[in-house]
Amino acid sequence: MSTTVTPVTPGTIDLSGTTQVSMLQLSRVELRKALDTRAGRWFAIAIVGLVLLVEVIYAVTAPDNAKDYGDFLGIAGFVLGYFMPILIIMLVTSEASQRNGLVTFTLEPRRARALVAKLAAGLLLAAGVMVLAAAVAVVGTLLGSLTGGSPVWSVDANLLFNGFVLANVVGVFIGFAIGTLLMNTPAAIVAYFAYSLILPIAVGILSALSSAFEKVAPWIEFNTAQVPLFTGDYTPSGEEWAQIATAGVIWMVIPLVLGTMRLLRIEFK
């Protein structure tokens, strides 16, 4: 409030001295927003805590010949993959549910920039949680060796990339798609559980009843299609990649496009 306003021409604002906020800065702010509320921070901590808990249980109960670092990493990736989308959903939907989108999109009226910043923040957050989970898997493996295992520390590159990184990045985009489509925190979380829990069960039942449907299922159901990423040799075959691609278009790409279009247009109240 110390500035005296001296316009060049009366009534006009000189913009020559102002530059856009950088994408880096916007992404940093979005990352901060993901973790500066109790809900966001504790959910992130709870995910890592849950990974730790599952690792401990596995270390105690698993057979000694299945206590390699790769086993623990796979489990960490599976637990993470389940909850990562919710973290992203909260990051996206709080703009509408908590109404701070009014401020976010007033300070950055070019909404596409704010959206990209949010996605970048989501991916960064996911990367951070993945690193933590990989560290927790180290703890799990050490615990496994204490309880009788003689772990192999080397990790199959396919497991690391397909089962851990790729599956979780897909989770980020799924969360982003559901979040932008529904723009309401509780509704989006319910929808996510319907997608990740109820849908595969329904598909499983239908597949058991009809062998024709069983053949079609991995092409149209994304959870089923992704199974080869974190099972077997962690390397989907050509056909399995094609299934991931087609199911991914249906469940990830199309919702993501529609959700983005919606976010760019809706009136934040």
Next chain:
Amino acid sequence: MITVESLTKTYASFTAVDDVSFVCQPGRVTGFLGPNGAGKTTTMRIMVGLTNPTHGRVTIGGHLYRDIPNPGRHVGVLLDASAQHAGRTGREILGIGASTMGLPTSRVDEMLALVSLSDEEAKRRLRNYSLGMKQRLGIAHALLGDPSVLILDEPANGLDPAGIRWMRGLLKGYADRGGTVLLSSHLLNEVELIADEMILIGRGAIVARGDKESLRAGEQHKVTNVTSLDNTLLAKALDAQGYAVTAAGGGLRVEAAPVDVGRVAADNTIVLSDLRSADGGLEDLFLALTSDTQRDDTPAGAQP
């Protein structure tokens, strides 16, 4: 300077803003006054690009809002003090704002001091704030980027009388340094205290505009409340002159201008102890101008 040019916003069959044009000058506080649902908020939302107009446009300092890089550094906006994450502390809300605009954290402390939010209050989460505290925080947020234009929607809502006086001082000082201020309210006396210029809006259209004096000039005082040492005699005298007189409280209510009532009293050497216009000034003008746009009719029994 804010320039609104024939702005129209329609939703399906409902017209929220109907061909509104006005200008907010630098160095002046412009009050945007109208009953609830008159279109004030919609107009302000269009100004900052949150809502797209059906027709017309708004420029701020000669630019469309969405063309201003880092707009928070030029235009301070408070649309709804409650529209913040309820789980964030006041300080964190300002911190995020400052960080988005690329400002140092020291700016947060300056703004907290400016709006008199204590350290302890700044550490509380927004859900524990009173409406008055939220408004102070919202004003601090709007001022973060040291903007030259302020757009405030109902900023006095929830402030106590001392808070309203504080805000008046703040905004007057801001305008005196050359800033442009647009603030909305549905309460006339709030705006009357703070604004240099007023724009009255009802059902989406502007019904009157001008400074206080020019708006008042249109008033006609036709009803007078009068009390004298001999009300019975005065009533007779007024009646003889053809003015309708009714008893009102300890005095009389006369359908005549104060000057005429005073003349009758003087002619009859009646001592007056109180003489004033019964028209409520700008308040009545406001109600009259927006009467056909009001939702509620005063029930017959409640009329004076």
